[in-house]
Amino acid sequence: MLVSVGDHRATGLGVVISARAAPIYSLRVPNCKMVLGFAFPSRVDLQWRRCHPTSSHPDGASMNSRFALLFASIVSLYSSAAGQTIQPTGPIQQVHTGFQFTEGPAASDDGTLYFTDIPNTAIHRLSKTGELSLLTDQSNHANGLWPLSSTQLLACEMDGAVVMHDLSGDSPHRIVLADSFAGKRFNACNDLVVDHHGGLYFTDPQYRAPEPWPQTERCVYYVANFETDPQVTRLTGDINAPNGIGLSPDGKTLYVIPSMQAEMLAYDVLGPGKIGSSRVLCTVKQVEGETARGGDGMAIDVEGNLYLTTHLGIQIFSPKGEARGIVAFPEIPANVTFGGPEFKTMYVTARKSLYSVEMPIEGFREFPAN
Structure with a gap:
């Protein structure tokens, strides 16, 4: 399965999300030099790939980081059958x-x-x-x-x-x-x-x-x-x-x-x-x-x-x-x-x-x- 999120014209950010059967998610955040892994009950694998250059605000925070903040604030990354998942109640x-x-x-x-x-x-x-x-x-x-x-x-x-x-x-x-x-x-x-x-x-x-x-x-x-x-x-x-x-x-x-x-x-x-x-x-x-x-x-x-x-x-x-x-x-x-x-x-x-x-x-x- 391949889903295109599209070109975020206001931010200069384009993202492609790909999914395949796997127990662990891997999340690549451009400009942050990090790879995040997490597991969902659905057992799929996500990868974020940058499709277009990003723009930056004068304060130095790239829109890639802002996009990552949005996703991080709404994602609960893995749960246990033995108990309830704990997740944020607001944005990061x-x-x-x-x-x-x-x-x-x-x-x-x-x-x-x-x-x-x-x-x-x-x-x-x-x-x-x-x-x-x-x-x-x-x-x-x-x-x-x-x-x-x-x-x-x-x-x-x-x-x-x-x-x-x-x-x-x-x-x-x-x-x-x-x-x-x-x-x-x-x-x-x-x-x-x-x-x-x-x-x-x-x-x-x-x-x-x-x-x-x-x-x-x-x-x-x-x-x-x-x-x-x-x-x-x-x-x-x-x-x-x-x-x-x-x-x-x-x-x-x-x-x-x-x-x-x-x-x-x-x-x-x-x-x-x-x-x-x-x-x-x-x-x-x-x-x-x-x-x-x-x-x-x-x-x-x-x-x-x-x-x-x-x-x-x-x-x-x-x-x-x-x-x-x-x-x-x-x-x-x-x-x-x-x-x-x-x-x-x-x-x-x-x-x-x-x-x-x-x-x-x-x-x-x-x-x-x-």
Whole structure:
């Protein structure tokens, strides 16, 4: 079957959609340098091919990207027989663009959204009224962020430390919480999650680590009493590039997203900073031709569903590991969080941009530190 969508004269974009029997969709978005894959119950395969050159608006956003936004906002990418598909309730919006590599989105209680631009060593903040400002351009390649309050922001620095920024003054005051284990600096602290015992878990893979690696293993750590008397414990060192990390709403399960394997991991939390053996929670869908690419960041909603950033988009899984859908974006997502007035706005950092989309389920408002 061959269907011609036609020549979009106003945009200069022509698209041909072809369909054939196959279990996985592949979606090629011109100018976005990405291929998205997703499965539908109908089991057909789609390919988008550019037929005519695209035009660009003065703001630099090509009409190809705008066309992709339209399609991404209405497509639910795969469903599971075991549960209902979760899909956006509104269009995907490009909030800001022009960065180098965005990461670490995190929303505070006052409605402020923070995110990082790693190559520029920057932390940006977006007010609840939509005003963008630079918090700092000396973040030591900050990656994952965690607002404790409107005046306290935790950050994983890829230069080897977990820190807290005191935002109560005119400029941020950086306080080091942990920067070493067994006398050696961390490799490249990546992402973190705070529990309700006054501790935090964080991942420390090899990305941006100096050679040779200061820590010979790529680990997950726990920092107890990080605001008063930080104590660091190594929890596991057998994960292939641990990256994103999160806790279930009841705090009983720790999730870790490796970047170099398709299997996502879960651990029973036995106590503060104590976890059981790993188990495979789910296996993420792969880009065609790849077999061992995992995820990056993650968010969790109030029902315990997990939203994992992958090269195919945001892959959604139930707490039992059942596939709930994929939401595709014009750029490859790196990290995700919930925010907005009702906490149903999903914010996604994706390469050079920040995106938002409304979702049907409220995001989990993570544990505050005691």
